[in-house]
Amino acid sequence: MKKFLSMFMVAAMAISLAACGSSSSSSTDESDTSSSEETASTSDVTYIIATDTVFAPFEFTDENNDFVGIDVDILAAVAEDQGFDYQLQSLGFDAAVASLESGQSDAVIAGMSITEERQEKYDFSDAYYDSYVCMAVAEDSTITGYEDLEGLTVAAKTGTQGADCAESLKDEYGFTVQYFDESSLMYQDVITGNSAACFEDQPVMAYGITQGNGLKILTEEQDDYSTPYGFAVLKDNNTELLEMFNTGLANIIENGTYDEIVAKYTDAE
Numbered sequence: 001m002k003k004f005l006s007m008f009m010v011a012a013m014a015i016s017l018a019a020c021g022s023s024s025s026s027s028t029d030e031s032d033t034s035s036s037e038e039t040a041s042t043s044d045v046t047y048i049i050a051t052d053t054v055f056a057p058f059e060f061t062d063e064n065n066d067f068v069g070i071d072v073d074i075l076a077a078v079a080e081d082q083g084f085d086y087q088l089q090s091l092g093f094d095a096a097v098a099s100l101e102s103g104q105s106d107a108v109i110a111g112m113s114i115t116e117e118r119q120e121k122y123d124f125s126d127a128y129y130d131s132y133v134c135m136a137v138a139e140d141s142t143i144t145g146y147e148d149l150e151g152l153t154v155a156a157k158t159g160t161q162g163a164d165c166a167e168s169l170k171d172e173y174g175f176t177v178q179y180f181d182e183s184s185l186m187y188q189d190v191i192t193g194n195s196a197a198c199f200e201d202q203p204v205m206a207y208g209i210t211q212g213n214g215l216k217i218l219t220e221e222q223d224d225y226s227t228p229y230g231f232a233v234l235k236d237n238n239t240e241l242l243e244m245f246n247t248g249l250a251n252i253i254e255n256g257t258y259d260e261i262v263a264k265y266t267d268a269e
């Protein structure tokens with residue numbers, strides 16, 4: 001287990017490193033993590049933007065070992081359109097949000113749902129993708145609904161809406177919630193049978209199923225957990241970056257780049 005963990009950390013570091021250096025049109029090449037002060041002009045700033053590790057099709061490492069996805073490409077297109085430099089750090093969802101909160105990063109783009117609760121702490125961009133929560137089980141599972149989860153364990157990812165959804169149901173249906181930091185580890189726990197089900201964003205689960213993750217969607221929570229994704233900054237912070245993101249997003253929607261990006265990751269795999 002220890003060996004697995006350290007191998008995993010090496011892989012995670014490699015991903016983070018691979019994710020770095022995606023700056024555009026840089027005049028000062030090295031990133032300076034302390035340069036994101038209000039006083040600096042846009043052209044001198046390399047924004048640190050945090051994201052998830054494995055959240056396909058929004059961010060993931062492809063077969064060529066490139067860190068790719070809808071979020072990754074949208075950010076690149078917006079930065080190019082608006083002429084700002086950035087460094088993308090692949091940290092995991094909860095870690096990305098924590099780094100935003102502690103000021104270690106300037107923004108998060110990680111399939112992050114624009115919830116009312118989060119809007120008290122963060123300013124979000126305009127919505128760029130619709131999503132809602134679903135529950136999935138192993139393909140061959142005999143579970144047919146929440147009623148079958150009594151006394152069982154269900155997997156959720158720390159800090160996510162899926163976790164909120166699981167927490168809101170656990171008392172009524174008598175299941176326990178087991179937490180993971182990565183979606184892939186959560187799915188694995190369901191495949192091995194430790195967890196009977198997992199809660200995940202529907203577009204991510206649907207994509208995973210087309211990639212053969214061995215799971216199937218059982219329930220969909222569209223009433224209380226339909227929330228689109230947005231790019232987040234700390235409240236009243238990095239206003240300039242947020243404005244650039246919104247303007248750039250509108251431009252790439254207008255010029256067709258946005259549709260091309262989404263189609264690239266979601267059309268007939």
Ligand code: GLN
Pocket residue numbers: 052055093110111112113114131157159160161162201
């Ligand atoms: N959309 C979910 C949330 O914001 C999950 C995001 C993620 O796991 N990257 O909570």
